[in-house]
Amino acid sequence: MPEIVFDKVRKSFGAVEVLPPLDLELNDSEFTVLVGPSGCGKSTTLRILAGLETLSGGEIYFDGRPIGGLEPKERDIAMVFQDYALYPHMNIARNMSFALRLAGVSKSEIEEKVTRVAKLLNIDHLLDRKPAELSGGQRQRVAMGRAMVRDAGTFLFDEPLSNLDAKLRAKMRTELAEMRDTIDKNMVYVTHDQVEAMTLGDRIVVMSDGKIQQQGSPEELFKRPVNRFVAGFIGSPTMNFLDGELHTKDGSTWVQGDGYMLPVTGETGQRVSQVATSRNITLGLRPSSIDPDVTAGAPIELHIAVAEYLGAQSVLVTRCGQTEVLAEIASAHRFESGKVRTFGVATDELMIFDRDSGLRL
Template structure:
């Protein structure tokens, strides 16, 4: 498998620049996930790598060799599209073997590869059916199978699960995770779903407006986000943000804002006391609240809605005009339209510069 390097790669559609010059290295044998909101440039990046879009500048290298001049079929890549792209007049076996038949692969080899991949994806019993006779999840397996039989060095996935319902999407995530453990291949996966990114990726590349905001392991992005965008994008339920002003009172540092006054403690207080920023944004995960008054600093919240999710409930609350999400055990129900005092676990609180969004 090649090491893939993007060197100052950029893409414009007419006067609109979609990707500013970008550097990115995809390591040999790695499952890399490109994640971000719609329009951030992740699918364009994948299509440039596949050869389906031309570069506007820069170069892509496979093990140090430039490949932007190569046709898609010469890049040793296999791609799984969002919309399956199956031939409706062919049965599943022919759909999966189409690329091999074009290459003139011997029939015995084709049959062996199709059977092996179909068994791995649990679609061996469907090979004689047409795509119209399959469910959405089965069609997605066929699309993956068509890529896998090619035995390419690198597999590209462009939001392959976005058309599936929630339950099937969760099942396919598990199957993808199992599949990646059996294949020693490069995999590049594009999604807007941060749960898919967190559960599948060896490394996650977070993008926004064509720029790479941060890259790292799921744990690194969750625990040490580089900026407010990454902190808000990674994690479910999403992080809460409260704009505040730093005020020092009696040698203690406080973050004050509409409806709250939180005394800052520990390493966060030390970092902020030595900095220049006075207007900050506090970042508090929904899991960073407790009803134990010894756990942290008090924050009074008005409960708007309690969303029951089984063992956990998500409380939608208000702090003045700001919405705050709180994770709470469902075994101790809390009624809506009540005001309660929660305690913030200060060791888990983050602070961001209000202007730049950089984590302080």
């Protein structure tokens, strides 16, 4: 499994620069997730790594060896696409073994590899069927199996679950996580779904406009985002953002805005205690930091617009002043639309962002 290094990699399509100089290191045996909104450059990065797009500048290294000029087949990479791309006239066993047969691998070795991978993916009972006889999830497993039988050093996944329904996506996420723990390979996974990223990634690389905003473990990105973009992208429901003014006096720090005044405590309070008073900022408030028990934190009044029942949890769509605020609470608490209620805010979980740069203070 090579260590993969992007060294000032650039990609342009004509006059449009999709990837400005990109520096990134992918460690041995690591499941790395590239995540971001559509058009952020994550799929282009993956296709450049696979050799499906040419470099406009910079270089990619596998264990110190430049591979930017190599053909895809020379890179020891296997790729799983969003589209299953299975041959409809071949059964599953022949679909999975197609690349091995082209490479002239012996029949006994092909049978051993196909059987082993099929058992791992729980599709060994489907090997004699045609793709049309399989469900969407089974076809996706076959597409993964076709890549895995090649025993490549690096596996690339380009939004492989986006064609599946919500229930099947959740099941496949679990299976991918289990597969990740049993296969000692580099895996690079592209998705726009931050839930997939949080569930699967050893390391998440958050991208926007072709640039890396932050990279780290799921917990690090959730608890310590470097800017407003990362804070708003990681976490579901998404973080609330409220404009306000930051004040410090006599060792106390608080934020005041339209319809609220909250003290800032904990690590964030210590970080911003030296910031100039009356500074215009953006307050970041996680929906999970809002509690129906007003004694659980500092009080805030919210006008309830909609209560979305999601089973064990409910999401309240509320307003604080003129700003929409989401609150995630246990469904045992029932609230009527149109009412104004006081909630408690966990002030040690607040985040403060510079309003102009978006950086977390």
